[in-house]
Amino acid sequence: MSPLFGKSLSVLNVGIGSFADTVARCGGEALQLDWLPPAQGDRAACDALAAVLNHPAVEAANAEALARYLTSQPKLVGIGTAREVVPQLEERIILHAGPPIDWQRMCGPMRGAIIGAILYEGWADNAARAEQMAQAGEIVFEPCHHHAAVGPMAGIISPSMPVWIVIDAAGGGNAYCNLNEGLGKVLRFGANSAEVVARLKWMAHTLAPTLRAGLAALGEIELKPLMAQALHMGDEVHNRNSAASALLVKRLVPALLKSGAPAADVAAAIEFVAGNDHFFLNISMAACKAMLDAAHGVAGSSLVTAMARNGVEFGVRVSGLGERWFTAPAPRVDGLYFAGYSIADAAPDLGDSAITETAGLGGFAMAAAPAIVKFVGGSAQDALANTLAMTHITLARNAAFTLPALDFAGTPAGVDLRRVVDTGILPVINTGIAHREPGVGQIGAGVTHAPAECFAQALKALAAEVAG
C-alpha cells in the first residue's frame, strides 16, 4: 500500500501525456506509460487480466510452480525404445509436434514425416499405401506433449524409434525426445525416402544401442550444469548447440571406448554424433520438458508450461489450466533463408522446440549466443535486448543458467501469461524454418514470436478458474 500525503507524489500516468508534464513541472515525479489496450483491445481479456493481476491465489500458485521449475534436476539416464518407455504408446500411434491436429489439416512436412514413420515401422511398404492408412484413420495421431515427450520440427515419434530418457531427480517425472538425425533430407523436415528410412533404422539398431552402452559406462549426466556451461560457450541450446554437443561428445567418447561395444559401431556412432552440431538439441528439449512438467498442474498458476507448433497452429499450455491447449494460427518466420529460398517457400512455424524458450533458453537466452545474432538483427546488442525484453514477461531469473554478457544475470525464467497480455511483449522464439513441401528440409532459420491470441484466450480461462 502506498500512502498519499507527506510522501512525495510519484505518479504513473496512463493516458493523456500532458498530465504527466504538469506533474513533473510542479514538483512531482511522473512516469508516462506507453499504453496500448492489452490484448489488442479484447475487453474480456482486459477484464480477465485485471481480475488475476497480483491475485493472492495466483501469486501463491506461481511461487509453487516456479519453485518446482527452478529446483528440477533433469538427468540424462539412457536411451529406450519409445514403445517400451514412453507412456501410453499403443500399437499404431504416431506422436507429432505441437497441439492436436488431424491428418486433413496437417502441413506438408508433418504429413511427409508421418508417411516416413509408417514406412519405417513397416506398417506399409510404399508411400501411397502409407498415405491411404493415414487418411483412412488407421493410425492414431497424438501430440508428443500428451506423452511426456517432445520432438523438433515435425516431432515424429513412432513406437519403435529410440528416445532419450530424461528424469527429473527432484520432481520424479520423466521426459522423452527422439534422436537428432542431422541436417539435409531428414524425417523431421518431412523427407521419407529410402535413404531417410535407412538412416532411422541404423539409428535404432546401431546408434542407440551403442550410445546406451556408452551411457551405461558413463552413468547419468546432469543436464543443467552441462547446459549452463554451454551457455557460457556461446550456445542458447535451441538454434545453437555446438558447444553442448561438443561437451556431450567429450563425455561420451572415453565412455564409449570403455563400453565394450563393437569398435566399428563406436567409430560410426562417434562420427555421426560429432558430425552434427545440433545433436544435443533433442536432449536440451527433453531437459526443458522435464523442468516444465515439474511446474505443470498447479491450480491457479499462470506460468506457461509449453509452447509448441504443429505447422498450422501455435499452442500454449499453462500450469493451472490442465491439459487444455490455447491455439492461434502458427506464424510464418521472418528469418534468414538459404540461397534460392524465401518466406514464400516456408511452412508456418513448426516443432516442439519452443519448449526451450518456455524454459527460458533459446531466444530468451539469446544474450549467451552472439555467434548467431545474425538471426535477430545483426548486432550483439540486439541479442542482449531480446533477452532483456523477456525479463518483462517472466516471473524470475534462473540462477542455474547465467549469462556472462549480462554480468552473469540469470536467464529470464517462468513465462507469466498475465505479463505477456499486460505488456504485449510476446515470447521470442529462435527457430529453424522448414520448406512447406515435405522432404525438402530446412531452408533457413530466424526468429518469431508466439501469437498474442493464445495468451489472451488462456488468460480468460485462468480468470474463470480463479473466480470459480
Added chain:
Amino acid sequence: MYIHRVLPNLYRDSVSLMALSASLDKLPGVEQVSAVMATPANIALLHEAGLLEGEIAASPNDLLLALRGRPESALRAALEHAVAALETPIAAPPSGATRTEPVRSLQMALAHTPGANLALISVPGEYAAAEARKALQLGLNVMLFSDNVGVIDELALKRLARERGLLVMGPDCGTAIIDGVPLGFANAVRRGAVGVVGASGTGTQQVTCLVHAAGAGISQAIGTGGHDLHQDVGGISMLAGLERLARDAQTKVIVLVSKPPAPAVTKAVLAAAQRAGKPVVVNFIGAAPDALRAGKLTAARTLEEAARAAVALARGRRPPLRAAGARLPVPRLRLRAQQRYLRGLYSGGTFCFEASALLGEMLGEVWSNAPVDARWTLADPWRSRAHTLVDLGDDVFTRGRPHPMIDHRLRNERLLKEAADPEVAVLLFDVVLGYGAHPDPAAEMVPAIRKAQAIARKKRRSLAFVGFVCGTEADPQGFDRQVRALREAGVLLASSSAPAARLAASIVRGRG
C-alpha cells in the same frame, strides 16, 4: 578450523568462482577460501592446499565451497554469504544496452519506479476500470479521469480501494491537488490549511482558486468523481477523502463540494463531517443551507461563500455572514423592450448548476440542459428559450469534440446565435484557467464577443456580457492578462460564478 559445503548440480565457470573466492577471502575470520567445481582434480588441489580434511561426497557437477579460519561462526557467515551470492544473480542490465522495451503496463512502470504511489488514468472508458483495478491490486492510489465507467465497476473499484486502505478519485474525476501537485485540470494555488473534497470538478477548482485569492492555501484537494454521492455508490470516496483530511495534520479546515447527494448519502457524509474533529464547510450546491447546518458544520450556499468561510475558519475567525459578498454596480444599458432574457453559456458544469439554483430563485423560470429543477429541462439543448443556461460540457456537446475548456469554437458559435436573438439582453459565461485548460481563452473569446457586439449594434441594440475568470495569477494563462483582455472587450467581470449570475439577473430585472 575447516568448513565446506557442497551445492549439488550448480555450475559456475572458473572465473566467476575465482572472483567469488576473492570476495570471500576479505570477510572477517576467513584465512583461506576456495570455490570450485568438485572435480576429482579440484578436490585433490584443495586437499594439497590444506583446505579440506577427509573424504568429500561430491560429483564434478557440484559446486564446492571450502573455507579455513576461525571462529566457526565467522566461517558459517561467510558460507551463507557465498550461497546467497550464488543464488542471487545480478539482474542489472548493462549500461548502454540498446533498445529497451516501451513501458506498456503498470506493473512494468512500477518495476521502473518502485516508489510510485498514484496511478493517473485517462484511457478510454471501456478499459479504464481494468487499469484502475490493476493499479489498486498493485497497491497504488488511483485518480480515474476517464468517464464512461459503469456504476457496477465504480462500486467494485471503490470497495476494493476501501479494503486496501487506498484512495480512488473518480471515475470522471477531473481535478485534484495532492501535496501541491496539480492533477488533471487544476489550478496553480499555494499550499495551506484548507483541504477540499469535491465531487464536482469545476466547483473544486473554483474553491481552491478563491482560497488562493484570499491569501490562504490548499493542503489537499481530493476529487471523488461526479457519481460518488449517488445512492448506489454511497459516497465511498468522499467519506474516504474526509477521513484522510481529518487525519492530515496540514489540514485545519475541510470543504466538501458536491451537487446535492442522495438523502441517505447526505446523512452519512454529514455525520462523518461532524466527527472530523475540525471545522467542516459544506457546499452542496443548490441544497438549502438549513438542511446542512448541524453541530459544528458551516453550510455554504455558493462556492464563493464556501471558500470565504474556509479561509476565515483557517485563520481562527468566525465564518462571515452570507451577505458579505461585494455587490457589483448594475451598469446602465440601453436595452430595448424586447430584450428581456439572459443566456448563460458555461464550460464548467458546476457553475451552470449553481447559476441554475440562484437564478431560479431570482427569476423563476430558468431553462437549462442540466437544471436544478427538472421542470426547466430544455427540450433541445441546442436551442435556448427565455432565460437559458447551457452546460456545454454535457455529453450532448462533447461527443466527438474536445471539452469547451479546451476548444472554444462551439461556445463562440452559440454566442453569435444568442447575440442575434432580439430577446436577449445578457450573455453570461465562465472562463476557466489552469493546467489542462486552453492556453489563452481570452484570445479565443474576445473576437467572438466583438462579433456578437457588432451583430447587436447593427440592429441598434446593446448587449451585456457578464463573466468571471476561475484561475490564479500563477496559472499558465495568467489571471491578470485574461482579465485585462476581457475587460477591454467590454466584459463585466465578477469575482466568481454566483456574483456573476446575480449581476446578470439584476440587469434583466432592472429593465423590468
